[in-house]
Amino acid sequence: xxxxxxxxxxxxxxxxxxxxxxxxxxxxxxxxxxxxxxxxxxxxxxxxxxxxxxxxxxxxxxxxxxxxxxxxxxxxxxxxxxxxxxxxxxxxxxxxxxxxxxxxxxxxxxxxxxxxxxxxxxxxxxxxxxxxxxxxxxxxxxxxxxxxxxxxxxxxxxxxxxxxxxxxxxxxxxxxxxxxxxxxxxxxxxxxxxxxxxxxxxxxxxx
Numbered sequence: 001x002x003x004x005x006x007x008x009x010x011x012x013x014x015x016x017x018x019x020x021x022x023x024x025x026x027x028x029x030x031x032x033x034x035x036x037x038x039x040x041x042x043x044x045x046x047x048x049x050x051x052x053x054x055x056x057x058x059x060x061x062x063x064x065x066x067x068x069x070x071x072x073x074x075x076x077x078x079x080x081x082x083x084x085x086x087x088x089x090x091x092x093x094x095x096x097x098x099x100x101x102x103x104x105x106x107x108x109x110x111x112x113x114x115x116x117x118x119x120x121x122x123x124x125x126x127x128x129x130x131x132x133x134x135x136x137x138x139x140x141x142x143x144x145x146x147x148x149x150x151x152x153x154x155x156x157x158x159x160x161x162x163x164x165x166x167x168x169x170x171x172x173x174x175x176x177x178x179x180x181x182x183x184x185x186x187x188x189x190x191x192x193x194x195x196x197x198x199x200x201x202x203x204x205x206x207x
Contacts, residue, residue, distance in 0.1 A: 010026060013108070
């Protein structure tokens with residue numbers, strides 16, 4: 001399928017460890033560019049582990065804070081890099097992915113949809129479509145926490161990490177507007193884009 005659509009650019013948001021454990025298998029297409037753009041989430045990992053061990057029920061709040069503070073605020077320049085490349089039609093179609101495709105990728109797609117004027121309700125609905133693959137996420141989660149089995153930790157304990165709650169994405173959209181004034185304010189400020197790049201994205205991606 002990727003070969004059929006003539007894929008031009010792949011943006012991989014996974015960590016070095018994730019990438020090395022499961023390298024991308026890409027079609028042999030002339031001109032296909034692969035960009036490894038690891039999203040920095042190190043500051044949040046220790047907090048998530050403490051929450052998992054001490055108070056698993058607080059995970060839902062941890063996820064909201066991670067989206068706001070770590071993904072949106074802490075990685076604005078990374079998302080700016082991706083959107084700058086997408087603004088060039090020579091790089092379309094572009095594939096953006098991480099491991100699950102719901103958190104790091106979900107926020108990146110939401111930023112683009114916000115810029116294109118898509119209503120919040122549609123952005124949130126698009127985000128929650130990942131719940132269709134919950135069984136796959138749960139199987140992956142069970143494997144990930146296997147090393148903590150001796151502490152009594154199971155996949156059920158990290159359930160909030162494995163689902164896409166509408167409230168999480170809505171809180172993220174609200175945060176962008178509250179802190180930066182608008183999606184344009186975020187992209188031209190923290191993300192480092194200029195007005196011409198925003199105009200190019202709209203021109204190329206809207207009918």
